[in-house]
Amino acid sequence: MNADAAFDTPDAPDRDLPMLTAAQAAHLRELAAPYTDNSHTYSLQNLAHTCRRAPEDRWPELVETHFARLRAAGRGDESAAELLSGVHARLLPIDSITPDLVGAMRYARVVADGLVFAYALDQPTTVRILTDPDVERAGLEELGEAAYANLMRVPVEHEEVAIEGRALLHSVYGDSPFVASKALFLSELARQVTGEALPDAGALVAVPTRHLLAFHPIVDGSVAGAINDLAQYALGAYQDGPGALSPRVYWWHRGGLKSLTVIDTETNTFSLQPPPELLGILKGLVRLDRAGRLAGRTAAKEPDIGGLRDTAAEAIARIDQDPSGLGGAFTSTVQLAHAHCAADPDLSHVDSWDAWASAVQLGTALFTGAQPQECHLGGDLVRQLPAVPAEPPADARAWLDAFYVAVVCRQSARIDRLCQVPLAVLRQDDSIDEYVLHWIDTLQTYWAERPMDDVVEKLLATMTTSAPDAVTRAPKDFVNLIDYQPVALFHRLITRDHDAFAEALTEALAHHATYWGDSPAPRARVALGPLAMASLAYDHGLPVDMKQPYLPTYLLNRERIEEIPG
Template identity: 75%
Template sequence: MNENNTFGMPDAPDHELPMLTTHQANRLRALAAPYTQEGHTHFLHNLAQKCRQAPQEHWPEMVAGHFGRLAEAGNGDESAAELLRGVHARLIPTDSLTPEIAGAMSYARVVAEGLVFAYSLDMPTSVRMLTDPDVERAGIEELGQAAYANLMRVPVEHDEVPTEGGAVLHSLYGDSPFVASKALYLSETVRQVTDESLPDAGALFVVPTRHLLAYHPIADGSVADAINALAAYGLGAYEDGPGSLSPRVYWWHQGRLTSITVIDHDTLSFSLQPPPELLGRLKGLVRLDRAGRLDTATAAKAPDVAALTHATADAIAGLTDDPAGLGDAFASALTLAHAHCAADPKASHVDTWDAWAVSAQLGTALFTGASAQKCWLGEDMVPQLPETPATPPAQARAWLDAFYVALACREKDRADRLCQVPLEVLRQDDSVDAYVLHWIDTLQTYWSERPIDDVVTKLLATMETSHPESLTHTPKDFADLIDYQPVALFHRLIARDHDAFTKALADAVDHHRTYWGDSSAPRARVALGVLAMTSLAYDYGFPVDMPQPYLPTCLLNRARIEEIPAA
């Protein structure tokens, strides 16, 4: 396809058959004309795709063979039983529907930009689209039920395709021309093929040809890499064919298909523009992953602590030239602190404490600024944190991490300073759900020793907005099993209910185990929010059994707590 030619010139893409030039498409129509004089409507897209890959001297026999198979398939005189036995729900490209064909299939409907839902009859030697008389003969309800059941019986092969960025694409493929049409019922298809359910946010997918469906569940921040990988994968397969269907990337969510690809037909350029609802979800997941809060493909392997230590030291040293890297340096230090607890779950070693202490230094500096100070990461690594201005970023989850670390390290002054960060700044973070901001408001109100009635009011707002139906950014299992547990503990803490706190703590530890399973991700090692709330409870004289899984004993009981350079 020559993109530089003026539209309409002989070697420019044909408007209805863009896989061919105008000259080639006209020749194909001329070859097909003798076979289409009986008043029947026929699709030429699949035939055009095959002809594009063959020398033109072979086209006459290919056209003859194509229409010969259609003739053997019959002319729409099948019985209702035969129609129900062979009908399949099918996706077809919108540009294949000429006015004549569309007029014969008034039941068909557009389900997403570039895709039309229709019924197709699968026969031994060919496949044909059903027309309105066919639908009337079989009955629209009966036909719909049979089309769904037959489609779900179509066999597919399943492969996992890793990408350079670490995301994994799932590829479903097969000989059947109905494989891609399974995207209509993607949730059921995924469950059928993998025995897993799609996340609440759904999945991104491509259907470049009728034989191929590739998707990526929207479960974590790896979606940032997956979206571009899907776009490239889908466009390449669409251009290669045969049986091209759509070059677009789509979002499947609660049974709806939405194109997130925008095509400029004048320049033949493609861009990805997720709708606001999806964009909010993607931003929330990427922000979660940035600090290693979610178990992703890139975080699945246990990190090299020595390499991570050097990376953290380098990140701190680089702040003199690039102060904007403080957020990344904090995330790296906190990942290091968690990673140390894999080999040192009690946090009894000096190197482990150093990592936690540096996390407290960087977390506070990120939001409140700091004077110049040394950051100990080992005898031979003591990078200098330069003097940092107080310019808090709109990163609500990073604030929570910084506050949790300050509590676990018993850094009251740092916690005081963090609670002076204006909530209005953190509310500018559009990657989090409302309950996260209400929770921060609750903590700031409590720590600032405001009336307990104010604290309770804000706590109730946190609980109410954390219900599953209120979530638009956070995965429901993460919100329930991880984010909500410190809230539940805080509720028992301010009530001074020791027994209820003990039970809530056991639940929180169990939920952490349930969420992370056997993951090697650093965040799996320590339940940070739970550790913070339990540290408060311990200091308030609550009975806390030790050791507790995922709660480093030497932090919890203050045995390893040492002085940290003043902020």
């Protein structure tokens, strides 16, 4: 049976009122006919949702009540003061704007696929959508200010719903038909209900009914799962009604809404298609989160050294059968190395050193290949790293981690090999901002001992492209407090300004503390980038205070450094 035939079946969903069967929709239209005339068209969407939830023998009563309210709301003789006291900004489904309303509401505008912005007057028994004469009577500017103020005073309930144990969905609901319209001003709503501003990347948001909206701030890699869960949530709530508004998922960004849902009207199917800008943000957050670089809202549990060691050992053991797992093994060992510094902040124990040495081995192997070698993970746990070819992945921040741990562990030969990795390969990483590549270029140029003018030129490019208005993918606080700090330190290092370097190092460590707070996440334990720059400074004879937080003393002063296999 083809799709058109399916719609013609009495028990199939109606084309225009899919919450009803075709037979039910025909019955509703028959009941509504006496209340309509050729001079005005009415949307039956909300009425259909109401009827769907009631026995059909009550439909005549519901239809009569519905149109009685419409007639009561249609006077349009309120004074300007009355309009200003009751007006609210309102989101309407685009299919509720009938042809005769289009001509009467020239002030209204489409704000996103499927959604129209309008003004509505809240009355004791009903809500009336304002027309152009109403707007002229009250004044467009005055009406806009009043509509915003009245909308933000509408009371709401707020709940946090955990998605798969990580992603947080904020559900905002209430009796008022204006609750979902607060999505127009989502940034202020988020402050009201969570006490926190939305991130620069914005939020995913759904407005399935006029009484409900749900949003998920785009702060970490959990957004990858949240986008699908929110889509299912939105569609389910939209179909349940009443007061259906939109089944779509939107991206709220910089004050605007953009639909991520694409609806194929021929097949009546839905798909999610984020625009390139959002897709880049999502990829960046997922990769940052997977490597443990982001400070989450909820503090993780204290690092379990034994569990992290077992994870790293299992990952290394699988490389022989699946070489693509080398990147995950490197990430695991970096986590293990950092986690050791919780109980051993100076890195005085051999087990702690073994974890750092293994991170060096795996990081170098990931980008430059390696011969077979043993990786000591602490205690008696040893895993054999098989021979791996030189197939550097397009993972720029993993390269930085590999470079940093090699510098900290004073592995000059390995650093030489890392700095020969073609920048063109790392440029294929579509999850990063441009400044990351400029920073890698700066480090490679410096380590190759090329003219200092070339180093400075590349450093300036790094600084320019890491400015807030140039960063589009990584969270701004991560860039400012974590990612940029090695750049600032390197600037002081190459000028050989001892006092300025010391001041910048103290500032970098303070920023590290601010970003991570009381999180026990492994990355919170060591300021890896600043540690690498401090190690370079120490080796160049700059005085560096050995007793500072987040800088393992016996790595910084080289007392713990031992030979690393391979």
